[in-house]
Amino acid sequence: xxxxxxxxxxDVYDERTxxxxxxxxxxxxxxxxxxxxxxxxxxxxxxxxxxxxxRCDADGLRIDGLENVPYSxxxxxxxxxxxxxxQIENYCRTLRNMAAVGIDLLGYNFLPTYVWRTGMAEPxxxxxxxxxxxxxxxxxxxxxxxxxxxxxxPLTEPISADQMWAxxxxxxxxxxxxxxxxxxxxxxxPDDPPVDVPLGGAARIFTTPASLVAARAQARNSSxxxxxxxxxxxxxxxxxxxxxxxxDTLGSAGAIFYVHFRDVQGTVPSFRECFLGEGNYxxxxxxxxxxxxxxxxxxxxxxxxxxxxxxxxxMDISSEAYCxxxxxxxxxxxxxxxxxxxLD
Numbered sequence: 001x002x003x004x005x006x007x008x009x010x011d012v013y014d015e016r017t018x019x020x021x022x023x024x025x026x027x028x029x030x031x032x033x034x035x036x037x038x039x040x041x042x043x044x045x046x047x048x049x050x051x052x053x054x055r056c057d058a059d060g061l062r063i064d065g066l067e068n069v070p071y072s073x074x075x076x077x078x079x080x081x082x083x084x085x086x087q088i089e090n091y092c093r094t095l096r097n098m099a100a101v102g103i104d105l106l107g108y109n110f111l112p113t114y115v116w117r118t119g120m121a122e123p124x125x126x127x128x129x130x131x132x133x134x135x136x137x138x139x140x141x142x143x144x145x146x147x148x149x150x151x152x153x154p155l156t157e158p159i160s161a162d163q164m165w166a167x168x169x170x171x172x173x174x175x176x177x178x179x180x181x182x183x184x185x186x187x188x189x190p191d192d193p194p195v196d197v198p199l200g201g202a203a204r205i206f207t208t209p210a211s212l213v214a215a216r217a218q219a220r221n222s223s224x225x226x227x228x229x230x231x232x233x234x235x236x237x238x239x240x241x242x243x244x245x246x247x248d249t250l251g252s253a254g255a256i257f258y259v260h261f262r263d264v265q266g267t268v269p270s271f272r273e274c275f276l277g278e279g280n281y282x283x284x285x286x287x288x289x290x291x292x293x294x295x296x297x298x299x300x301x302x303x304x305x306x307x308x309x310x311x312x313x314x315m316d317i318s319s320e321a322y323c324x325x326x327x328x329x330x331x332x333x334x335x336x337x338x339x340x341x342x343l344d
Contacts, residue, residue, distance in 0.1 A: 003291060003343050005334055006030045006064040008260070008300020012322060013052075018059040020323040024331050028062040030258070030300050039070050043090035046097045053101045064298050065105030065187075065258060067228065069094060071114075078112040079159060079202075080167040088171065092178040099182035105257060107228040109189040110168050112159060113200030116193055121306070122272055128305035128326070133193045133236075135269035155201040164205045169218050172225070179224040187228035187257040188215055194237045195268050208237055209245040216255055226255040231286065232262035232302060236271050240281035244289060251293040259290070261334060262302035273303050276333045284337050291343055301330040 006028035007021040012035050021029055031037075036055070037048045056063050073091065076084040098106060119132035159167075179186050193199075194207035206212060212227060219225035227250050234243050250256050263279025264271040276283050287299075304326030311321040338344040 002296060003287065003338065004028065004298050005331060005338070006258075006298040006300050007327075007331070008032075009067075009302060010322065011035055013055070015059075016323055018056075018061060020327075021061055024328065025335070026331070027060070028064040028298060029056060030064045030298070031066050033068045033070055034066070039073060039094075041090075042073055042087065043093040044069065044097055046100055049097050049101045049103065053103065063103050065107060066098065066103060067107030067187075067189075068109060069106075074108075075112065077171050078110060078167060079155070080163060080170070084170070085174075088174045091175055095175065095178050095184045096182050099184050104183055105185050105187060107187045107189055107258075109191075110164070110171075110206065111191055111204070112155065112164075112202040116199050119272070124272070124305045125275055125278060128275070128307050130273040130305045131303065132272035133268075133270065135193075135195055135197070138199065157201075158198060159202040161203040161205050164203050165218075168205070168215070172219050176219060176222050176224055180222060185224050185226060185257055187226050188212070189228040189230055189260075190233040190237075192230065192233040192236070193268055193271075194233055209234070209242050209249065212246060213249050216250065216253070221253075223254075226250070226257035228258060228260065229256045230260040230262075230302070231281070232260060232264055232273065235264050235280045236268055238267055240285070243281050243286055247286070247289050247293055247295075251290060251295050254294065256290070256295055256297065258297045259295075259299045260302040261299045261330070262304070273305065275305055276330055283333070284341065287334075287337055287343065288341055291341070299334060301327050301334070304330050 005026055007026045008030040009032045010017060010029055011032055034052065036052050037044050053063060074087060077087050116133060116138060117131045118134045118137040121129040122132040124130035188206065190212060191204040191206040195204060196207055206215060216225065229246065231243060234246050263274060263276060263281060265274050265279055266272065307325040310324045310326055
């Protein structure tokens, strides 16, 4: 199978979203904590996943993967709190239920305080609106944390880097044997923003290419563990050089499972998101390098600038907002690159 495109980061799925995928010529979709899966019992049930699969099948769309269980399912695991064993048990139930309906990929993050930005509607090219981050501004309290998921409870004690590494190891030791048994792959998203200082009281540990290699070592090089290769986040670490390092290490080892295709201008401690082709790396060079190391997974559109006619920010999760000019531009751009490289 060659590199392919999937319509990504879908929160709200309905007939508009399905039509949007078909209009763009896509046959697969990837979900981000989908609204069709409330998971009120602490896991995604067989009935919920079966309904999602049946709906996509009826629409003629393949489910390429799911990403991020509801925060309420995993926050104690992230923080190493009492009750994490129950959450781990439920996480394993989710994996078994996914396997039962033929969904074999689950992305996850390990961010107790989730994603941070200091600007959600900064001016980009031609007046498009983009997100931005500046560590100095974040240090003064001028930051927006957890813009999609709210922590179940505020942090009462800081979490050190050593604690975070230990919590991640505990999680992997418990869930990887089940993932391997049922044939579901787990894909880690790097920490966004990748800063080596705590944000909201919790240390960030997946902030460099070397730390992502260390995460694979924690997984004991299991074939069930890999990377949700968020190009934007890795570009924030060190531009195209950092992106190439991850491709050459994890990609050559078959440990990149899928790719979030976005970019930024600048690197930590300060960056802003942008249109593809005007950021830190060359999309064509990156796709060629992925192909050269044998990557055969899928690429998704990710954070996109809000263009004229789009909502004021891409974080609006309505399906009306999702079917946006910014997303259509990103998909069309990638289709053109793949075609030009002879990889479509």
